[in-house]
Each structure stands twice: as structure tokens, then as C-alpha cells.
Amino acid sequence: MTLPPTRWELAGPDNRGYGEHFADRVARGIDVDGEARFVDALAPRGARVLDVGSGMGRVAAALHARGHDVVATEPDPALRAQSEATYPDLAVLPHQALGLDPDDLGSFDVVALVGNVMIYLGEGTEVAVLEQTRDLLAPDGRAxxxxxxxxxxxxxxxxxxxxFIADVASAGLRVVHRFGSYELHEPNDEYAVWVLARG
Incomplete structure (x- = not known):
């Protein structure tokens, strides 16, 4: 099946600075674990976690270091290569969000779509990706x-x-929490962090 191109793919070289930016921060010892701490707080110990659009690997690697069973997926070859160079022990699947098959991957306690994954999806695929997320969640799992x-x-x-809230409902999910950051600031009009569960 041919999947529609993502906005990330269509942006091409314009988005290359992302991986370099975080690799530089990691090399300088700057904390880049905000998303991972948030996910870790939600997850039972030793949880199965799916990191969709894992980029250069920082969130998946931090969750793995915290003892979770992490599956990372990143379709961008350059980011996968960077992830392998920075975190050689982290395996990364080459799938985009729409290419994840629950029959192959099983279910997860937490599915993470952090780092702006949702605003780089292919045009018109948001509900389909949220449906896929629902199908990947364990009964009590959260996204x-x-x-x-x-x-x-x-x-x-x-x-x-x-x-987004309307798309969540259309996909058979519901909003459990909304924050303005991974440090649990109140909601704002710039950035949103959502915790979702099956509807």
C-alpha cells in the first residue's frame, strides 16, 4: 500500500536542523528528557511503549534507560541514521504513523506521538492516525x-x-488531560500536551 507523503517529507531540507539541534544538546549534556519523564510518569514499570516519529531517538532512549520495553519508529532515513549513531543500542523501525500494524506490533501501555508528529502528518490523515493509535493501545493504555x-x-x-478534540472523538478516543507543557503548565494557545484514552 502506498501511503500519502507526510508534511515532514514535503518540507525536505527545511527541517534538517531538528536532528542536529537535539544532537548538539545531547552532546553538551543539556536535559532533553522532558517528554520521556512525562511518559514515564504515566506508565507502569516495565511498560510497553511505542514512540511514533522517534526522530533522533532521544525520547525512546530515555524511556529504555528507565526500564521500559520501547518500540521506536521513524520514517526519515537521515533521522534514523542519526538515532543509530547517537543511541546504537536503540532499534528503530522505518515506518510512518499510518504504516504501523497492530497485528504485527501488538498493544502498548503508552503510545507517544510527541515532538510535533501530529502537525507533520500527511494532509487529511490525522483521524486515521488517531484510529491507528487507538488500535495500538492496550485496554487501559493511554496516548x-x-x-x-x-x-x-x-x-x-x-x-x-x-x-484536534473533534478528531480525537471521531477516532474513538477521548481527552483525559490537556496541559500547556510536559512540565504540566496550564493549557495555552501555543503548545498542547494531551493524554488520550480509548473512548
Missing amino acids: VVGFHLTAVKAGSRTYPADD
Whole structure:
């Protein structure tokens, strides 16, 4: 099956600075584990965690170091290569979000779509990805989704909170929590962190 191109793919070289930025921060010992701490707080010990759009691997590696069974997926070959160079013990699948098959992967205690994954999906695929997320969740599992609500990154879309909430409901999920950051700040109009569960 041919999947539609993602906004990330269509942005091309304009988004290459992302991986380099975080690799530099990791090399300098700067804390880049905010998303991982958030996911870890939600997850039972030794949880199965799926990191969708794992980028250069920082969140998946931090969760693995905390004792979780992590499956990382990243379709961008350059980011996969960077992940392998930075975190050689972290295996990364080459699938985009729509290419994840619950029959192959099984179910997860937490599915993470952090780092603006939702605003880089292929046009019109948001509900389908959320449905896929629902199908990947264990019965009591939760999804963590974080993104800028306005298109501040190259190639990304504006995704208003009300539109996202409607898409969540259409996909058979529900919003459990909404925060303004991974440090649990109150909701704002710039960035949103969502915890979702099966509807």
C-alpha cells in the first residue's frame, strides 16, 4: 500500500536542523528528557511503549534507560541514521504513523506521538492516525500527544485545539488531560500536551 507523503517529507531540507539541534544538546549534556519523564510518569514499570516519529531517538532512549520495553519508529532515513549513531543500542523501525500494524506490533501501555508528529502528518490523515493509535493501545493504555497549535515549524500545519478534540472523538478516543507543557503548565494557545484514552 502506498501511503500519502507526510508534511515532514514535503518540507525536505527545511527541517534538517531538528536532528542536529537535539544532537548538539545531547552532546553538551543539556536535559532533553522532558517528554520521556512525562511518559514515564504515566506508565507502569516495565511498560510497553511505542514512540511514533522517534526522530533522533532521544525520547525512546530515555524511556529504555528507565526500564521500559520501547518500540521506536521513524520514517526519515537521515533521522534514523542519526538515532543509530547517537543511541546504537536503540532499534528503530522505518515506518510512518499510518504504516504501523497492530497485528504485527501488538498493544502498548503508552503510545507517544510527541515532538510535533501530529502537525507533520500527511494532509487529511490525522483521524486515521488517531484510529491507528487507538488500535495500538492496550485496554487501559493511554496516548501522549504533543504539538504546537500553530504552524511555527517548516512545513507544519496549524492544528487548533478544537479541531484536534473533534478528531480525537471521531477516532474513538477521548481527552483525559490537556496541559500547556510536559512540565504540566496550564493549557495555552501555543503548545498542547494531551493524554488520550480509548473512548
